Amino acid sequence: MSENASSAPQSRGPADHNVREQIVEAAEEHFSHYGYEKTTVSDLAKSIGFSKAYIYKFFDSKQAIGEAICAKTLSAIIVAVEEAVANAPTATEKFRRMFKSLVSTGVSLFFNDRKLYDIAAHSAGEGWPSARAYAQRIEQILMEVIREGRESGEFERKTPLDETVNAIFLVIQPYVNPLLLQYNLDLAEEAPVQLSNLVLRSLAP
Amino acid sequence: MSENASSAPQSRGPADHNVREQIVEAAEEHFSHYGYEKTTVSDLAKSIGFSKAYIYKFFDSKQAIGEAICAKTLSAIIVAVEEAVANAPTATEKFRRMFKSLVSTGVSLFFNDRKLYDIAAHSAGEGWPSARAYAQRIEQILMEVIREGRESGEFERKTPLDETVNAIFLVIQPYVNPLLLQYNLDLAEEAPVQLSNLVLRSLAP
DNA sequence: CGAGTGACCAAATTTGTAAATAGTCACATG
DNA sequence: CATGTGACTATTTACAAATTTGGTCACTCG
Numbered sequence: 001m002s003e004n005a006s007s008a009p010q011s012r013g014p015a016d017h018n019v020r021e022q023i024v025e026a027a028e029e030h031f032s033h034y035g036y037e038k039t040t041v042s043d044l045a046k047s048i049g050f051s052k053a054y055i056y057k058f059f060d061s062k063q064a065i066g067e068a069i070c071a072k073t074l075s076a077i078i079v080a081v082e083e084a085v086a087n088a089p090t091a092t093e094k095f096r097r098m099f100k101s102l103v104s105t106g107v108s109l110f111f112n113d114r115k116l117y118d119i120a121a122h123s124a125g126e127g128w129p130s131a132r133a134y135a136q137r138i139e140q141i142l143m144e145v146i147r148e149g150r151e152s153g154e155f156e157r158k159t160p161l162d163e164t165v166n167a168i169f170l171v172i173q174p175y176v177n178p179l180l181l182q183y184n185l186d187l188a189e190e191a192p193v194q195l196s197n198l199v200l201r202s203l204a205p
Numbered sequence: 206m207s208e209n210a211s212s213a214p215q216s217r218g219p220a221d222h223n224v225r226e227q228i229v230e231a232a233e234e235h236f237s238h239y240g241y242e243k244t245t246v247s248d249l250a251k252s253i254g255f256s257k258a259y260i261y262k263f264f265d266s267k268q269a270i271g272e273a274i275c276a277k278t279l280s281a282i283i284v285a286v287e288e289a290v291a292n293a294p295t296a297t298e299k300f301r302r303m304f305k306s307l308v309s310t311g312v313s314l315f316f317n318d319r320k321l322y323d324i325a326a327h328s329a330g331e332g333w334p335s336a337r338a339y340a341q342r343i344e345q346i347l348m349e350v351i352r353e354g355r356e357s358g359e360f361e362r363k364t365p366l367d368e369t370v371n372a373i374f375l376v377i378q379p380y381v382n383p384l385l386l387q388y389n390l391d392l393a394e395e396a397p398v399q400l401s402n403l404v405l406r407s408l409a410p
Numbered sequence: 411c412g413a414g415t416g417a418c419c420a421a422a423t424t425t426g427t428a429a430a431t432a433g434t435c436a437c438a439t440g
Numbered sequence: 441c442a443t444g445t446g447a448c449t450a451t452t453t454a455c456a457a458a459t460t461t462g463g464t465c466a467c468t469c470g
Contacts, residue, residue, distance in 0.1 A: 037453095040431060051445050053434080062432065125388075159406070167403040170396055173389075174379045180388055183330075184378075191375055198372040201364070202407035242423095245461060256415045258464080267462065 020058045022048045027065045028072065035115040036066055036122070070123045071130035073109070073116050078137050080105045085141060091149030092200055098145060100192045102138070103175045107188050110181065117178060124179035131178075138176060139169050146203070155203040168199055225263045227253045232270045233277065240320040241271055241327070268333075275328045276335035278314070278321050283342050285310045290346060296354030297405055303350060305397045307343070308380045312393045315386065322383060329384035336383075343381060344374050351408070360408040373404055 026047045030039040041062050045052040059065050084101035088094040110117045124131040143165045149155035174180045175191050184191065231252045235244040246267050250257040264270050289306035293299040315322045329336040348370045354360035379385045380396050389396065 041433085042431075052432085053446080054444055056433065057444085060433095159402075163399070163402070167399040170392065170400055171376055171403065173392075174385065180379070180385065183385055183388075187375065194368070194372040195375055197364075197368070198376065198407050199403070202403050204409075246463085247461075257462085258416080259414055261463065262414085265463095 019048070019050070019054075023055060023058055023065065024068050024072070028069050031066070031069055031119060032113055032116050036119050041065075066119055067123070067128055067130050069116070070119050070128065071133070073113075073120055074123075074130055074134040077102070077105045077109070078134065081138070081141060085145065091145055091152055091154045094145045094148070095142075095200065096192075096196045098141065099172055099175075099196050102172070103181075103188050103192050106176065106178060106181050107185065109178075110185065117182075120178040121182060122179075124177050135177070138172075139165060142169060142172075149203065153205065156205040164203070171195055171199060224253075224255070224259075228260060228263055228270065229273050229277070233274050236271070236274055236324060237318055237321050241324050246270070271324055272328070272333055272335050274321070275324050275333065276338070278318075278325055279328075279335055279339040282307070282310045282314070283339065286343070286346060290350065296350055296357055296359045299350045299353070300347075300405065301397075301401045303346065304377055304380075304401050307377070308386075308393050308397050311381065311383060311386050312390065314383075315390065322387075325383040326387060327384075329382050340382070343377075344370060347374060347377075354408065358410065361410040369408070376400055376404060 023044060026044045027039075030043055030047065033039075041055055042052045044065070045055050055065075059068075081098055081101050084097040085094045088097045106117075109120070120131070124135075143161070146155060146161065146165055146168070150157050150161070172195070174184050175188065175195075181188070228249060231249045232244075235248055235252065238244075246260050247257045249270070250260050260270075264273070286303055286306050289302040290299045293302045311322075314325070325336070329340075348366070351360060351366065351370055351373070355362050355366070377400070379389050380393065380400075386393070
């Protein structure tokens with residue numbers, strides 16, 4: 001939603017009409033169908049009726065295309081989380097729903113769009129900008145929730161905010177980071193509940 | 206230290222003299238040098254002067270040998286943890302040291318004995334008995350520490366013990382499970398401190 | 411009978427090589 | 441000049457043949 005593909009409309013390569021978007025669309029379809037490795041740049045070019053060389057006028061590399069669709073995938077998760085948080089009455093409940101929706105969206109990505117999940121996991125493993133932005137946004141939302149809870153008196157205020165947020169971020173990391181989630185799938189059901197309880201206990205005034 | 210290799214001395218295969226031990230010793234050396242996959246059971250046999258077939262009188266499979274040295278590796282970590290816990294005055298401090306020693310021993314295994322670490326990680330990923338026993342023992346020690354803290358009045362007593370232990374186990378899991386630790390190495394320094402603080406806050410009466 | 415093995419097999423792994431792919435560039439074309 | 445491309449190369453990948461390896465068993469030897 002921020003520095004995504006379709007944003008930055010200013011001339012970046014040659015014409016800006018909509019070729020870049022076409023590439024992204026084709027990539028999204030091919031990647032989610034055949035996976036990142038199995039789709040070639042020529043496939044993408046062919047499917048939008050251009051030559052492979054032209055693609056490189058819009059993206060520096062195949063990986064850059066992967067980045068674009070990875071960013072799209074991850075920001076869909078963020079949107080789900082934002083909605084979940086927005087609909088919650090208290091900070092306590094915001095945290096619970098945030099954690100839960102984060103995990104369940106991730107898990108459903110894993111089972112329903114494995115190919116896209118794999119890209120996201122790879123992205124997280126390599127520290128691509130899309131993954132960094134994702135993690136950063138989550139931390140940001142988390143901080144807003146904690147701050148709200150502190151202001152409303154739900155949470156304690158002694159511990160430095162940064163420290164609290166950082167620690168909680170560490171707790172949820174294994175279920176939120178696509179690279180790690182896949183190794184914790186068997187805990188995806190219980191972890192959000194159990195860990196929310198623990199975290200909220202640690203936040204008690 | 207419990208149901209390890211060299212225990213169970215009763216006749217298991219043919220003679221019990223010390224062939225089994227020789228195998229384990231040779232395996233430990235070869236595995237840590239060349240890795241599990243790169244050492245063949247013929248290598249092991251040759252290095253102790255027997256034929257490959259004879260090895261199978263003592264172990265059902267190559268994996269069983271891997272299990273044995275994996276169990277040895279993991280129980281070395283447990284020993285370090287037990288010492289750390291034993292030397293701590295309070296339950297609070299026991300928990301801090303337990304977590305810290307668990308991580309630092311694991312990290313040092315990763316950097317100093319990568320080949321052995323890889324076996325442990327594989328073991329954890331496949332749910333081998335050695336890894337299960339390791340996790341179980343950690344949970345057990347954790348429970349003892351929490352119980353002690355509850356009895357001494359350091360920790361709260363309202364939450365069911367099982368639930369508390371389970372949640373804390375989930376928190377430390379990513380830094381304690383060899384399969385996961387390797388993806389969290391960059392956090393190995395801060396995580397034990399930050400998370401200990403959070404957990405102990407959640408345990409406050 | 412207990413200690414120990416060579417020979418054997420199916421499955422996995424390595425190896426060598428032909429084919430495919432990411433990425434570049436000089437050049438069309440209107 | 442803006443839009444677009446075929447042809448080229450260095451590097452990967454895909455694949456089949458050849459080798460190795462995990463595992464078994466009938467057998468020897470004392």
